[in-house]
Ligand SMILES: *[C@@H]1O[C@H](CO)[C@@H](O)[C@H](O)[C@H]1NC(C)=O
Ligand SMILES: *[C@@H]1O[C@H](CO)[C@@H](O)[C@H](O)[C@H]1NC(C)=O
Ligand SMILES: *[C@@H]1O[C@H](CO)[C@@H](O)[C@H](O)[C@H]1NC(C)=O
């Protein structure tokens with residue numbers, strides 16, 4: 001489907017890896033690994049960082065929407081407030097249920113140097129998010145997104161825990177320390193009540209290995225990347241310790257499912273793993289089972305053998321509702337479609353809740369910048385369209401733990 005795919009073999013494990021190099025953005029390169037254990041295809045993709053969002057400076061997502069019929073005051077698809085000055089007075093939507101364990105989220109406009117996010121916009125997102133879940137994970141801290149999210153939670157008075165993110169890049173300590181300091185300031189301002197963890201690193205090992213022509217996170221190149229990352233993880237712990245906080249905030253790491261290094265996992269309280277059935281070319285019907293098996297075998301079981309026993313979460317899982325090109329409209333087994341998104345929701349969400357699987361659904365809204373930048377299915381994973389209207393789906397009605 002893409003001429004940029006390179007197939008490489010990795011060592012003795014019998015893993016084959018397919019790497020798509022995106023010349024324009026090594027940080028966001030997509031890497032796909034095929035694990036051939038009992039015929040299982042393990043693929044982890046969507047490296048598309050999300051750590052950062054787009055630079056649409058002037059586009060407040062609250063504008064627009066001629067699309068909504070009826071032309072009510074709600075035509076911008078954002079929750080109504082009974083008191084326009086009180087964000088906590090938003091009216092709940094009967095189509096929404098707190099069925100999701102967690103949700104992956106990046107405020108629009110959180111990419112340097114442009115930024116362009118706004119508290120108004122984040123408040124609207126949190127009003128919607130809080131009706132679907134009580135946990136969100138952020139990917140990075142740039143453009144003040146940590147404080148914006150915590151301020152929005154304060155003003156909406158919702159029950160929400162945030163796994164804040166620090167998205168460092170290899171060989172540039174400044175990127176790490178900049179975000180560390182933003183997070184420290186946000187904790188100082190808002191306290192720890194709504195902070196469930198600090199995730200240091202998003203696909204750091206994936207990117208480090210890929211840009212150094214390696215694939216094994218436990219190998220010698222992996223050890224170099226892990227050393228950098230572990231230094232950042234320890235520094236974040238030191239920072240937290242120096243703040244004398246009322247509670248211990250867990251420090252974790254997020255990476256593509258097949259790219260956890262034992263060294264990194266041994267130094268975190270939790271790991272977030274991307275697990276995408278779409279890139280494993282499963283059918284929509286098989287996707288939930290595949291995600292569950294892959295996550296158990298590749299992440300949960302190895303982590304349980306480590307002395308520190310880090311808690312593992314699925315960092316991202318979902319199904320795209322369309323593709324911008326014909327080549328990616330089908331993964332070889334099923335279409336990118338709303339009907340198949342519905343199947344994935346119906347077979348994954350409530351079952352994962354019952355199984356005790358901790359996951360962050362990917363994702364809340366379609367992200368236009370990803371479509372512009374990467375094409376294919378990348379911009380179309382939202383439950384909601386980019387204008388905050390719900391796609392033609394029914395959200396699950398169970399209640400997440
Ligand atoms: C970050 O966001 C918070 C909450 O809206 C705001 O109080 C603060 O001034 C912002 N900081 C910067 C540097 O924009
Ligand atoms: C839940 O557990 C069952 C039994 O182990 C498994 O077959 C199923 O795939 C799991 N589903 C999810 C979504 O975790
Ligand atoms: C790294 O090593 C651990 C412990 O031996 C193993 O469970 C894991 O599968 C290895 N990771 C990869 C991607 O090979």
Ligand SMILES: *[C@@H]1O[C@H](CO)[C@@H](O)[C@H](O)[C@H]1NC(C)=O
Pocket residue numbers: 001002034043279280281330331332
């Ligand atoms: C998935 O299917 C696509 C399109 O049929 C194909 O190009 C790609 O190589 C397949 N990927 C895997 C991992 O099997």
